[in-house]
Amino acid sequence: MAQFVKGWRTVFLTVAMLVGGGVLHFMGEAASYAQDPPFFVAIPVADPSSSPNPFGQSVASVQALVMDSHGAIYAGSFGHGIFRSADRGSTWVRVGGGVTDPFILSLSSTKDGQVYAGTFRGGVFRSRDDGNSWQPVSTGLKRLEVKALLAVDQELFAGTGDGVYRLRHSDDHWIPVTTGLDDVLVHALARSADGTLFAGTSGKGVVRFSPRSSGWVRMHHGLKDHEGMIENFIRVLVIDHEQHLVAGTFDGGVFRSGDGGQTWRPISRALPNDSIRGIVSSDGSLVVATGNGIFKTVDHGKQWIPVNKGLTNQAIQVLIGSKETGLYAGTSSGVFRSDDGSSWIAVNEGLEAGVAPPPFLFR
Numbered sequence: 001m002a003q004f005v006k007g008w009r010t011v012f013l014t015v016a017m018l019v020g021g022g023v024l025h026f027m028g029e030a031a032s033y034a035q036d037p038p039f040f041v042a043i044p045v046a047d048p049s050s051s052p053n054p055f056g057q058s059v060a061s062v063q064a065l066v067m068d069s070h071g072a073i074y075a076g077s078f079g080h081g082i083f084r085s086a087d088r089g090s091t092w093v094r095v096g097g098g099v100t101d102p103f104i105l106s107l108s109s110t111k112d113g114q115v116y117a118g119t120f121r122g123g124v125f126r127s128r129d130d131g132n133s134w135q136p137v138s139t140g141l142k143r144l145e146v147k148a149l150l151a152v153d154q155e156l157f158a159g160t161g162d163g164v165y166r167l168r169h170s171d172d173h174w175i176p177v178t179t180g181l182d183d184v185l186v187h188a189l190a191r192s193a194d195g196t197l198f199a200g201t202s203g204k205g206v207v208r209f210s211p212r213s214s215g216w217v218r219m220h221h222g223l224k225d226h227e228g229m230i231e232n233f234i235r236v237l238v239i240d241h242e243q244h245l246v247a248g249t250f251d252g253g254v255f256r257s258g259d260g261g262q263t264w265r266p267i268s269r270a271l272p273n274d275s276i277r278g279i280v281s282s283d284g285s286l287v288v289a290t291g292n293g294i295f296k297t298v299d300h301g302k303q304w305i306p307v308n309k310g311l312t313n314q315a316i317q318v319l320i321g322s323k324e325t326g327l328y329a330g331t332s333s334g335v336f337r338s339d340d341g342s343s344w345i346a347v348n349e350g351l352e353a354g355v356a357p358p359p360f361l362f363r
Helices: none
Strands: 009-012 017-019 022-024 030-036 039-044 062-067 073-077 082-085 093-095 104-109 115-119 124-127 146-152 155-160 163-168 186-191 197-201 206-209 234-239 245-249 254-257 276-282 285-290 293-297 316-322 326-331 334-338
Touching (some): 062 115, 062 316, 062 326, 073 104, 155 197, 197 234, 234 276, 245 276, 293 316
Parallel strands (some): 146 186, 276 316
Antiparallel strands (some): 009 030, 017 022, 073 082, 082 093, 115 124, 146 155, 186 197, 197 206, 234 245, 245 254, 276 285, 285 293, 316 326
């Protein structure tokens, strides 16, 4: 087994390893391997185009989803770029001309129709023409891995491997949101009605920045400790219908805070899987995507109801939607849509994987 060391080293891996609540998949022989807790990356040395679709993947693995102001849906895949659907996912068209990194980690859209894509190693790209063309907007970012994007009013926030950055929609230069999160990997962002910004991190739990403060403040009282780590890793943050903050963790379930993150209480003891991949707050309920299916609660987590009918791949990677638009779940085998919140259909026409396999990122 490979030894984890800082820096890069060529190794041979022949197993899939369970790491921090997820699985690192390796499907090749020689690889360049790097450690960036809690993520471990192996990039194939062999030419990925040497044979058609060498990993047997026919449908793109969808890591990010967003709906724009016109109702079109964008799917960001890991290794196969960006797709767009104008008919609620029934058919997809590959877009993304100008995006130089096909490994899409995050997507966000603005009220005026702009769409932003955050990538694994290429920074951020912006489209102003329904995804037909994209321009890089990464000036000012110290690191180019962008795990989270959040568009609010006339600003865009990016969660990166070096904290949180802010961009005005009319600008092309990012500025850091104060200091204090240097070298901290940010996975999730949320902003409350009063302008308070929350970030979900690896190792520092949830941190908060308000317009009246001078720096980030850790808000972790009540968050369960991660085994062997200081704090639980936060994967998802949402503001629910009561303006309460809800956090989904890598392997500690779901937590809810009614006091702006000061204190937290677990609400997922009845949930059969603790690896949280997405949360949608809609019409007084919470719908939570996990590594083993999708569940719904209408009583703040006292009871969780499985809503997986038709969901042939229950290892969810991203979840978006509402009661009005329906729900969309991204998986390693494409996209599933639910119109009623309880049953699902695959909507993958045109969502082809192509020939380029992704590097293997534990997400």
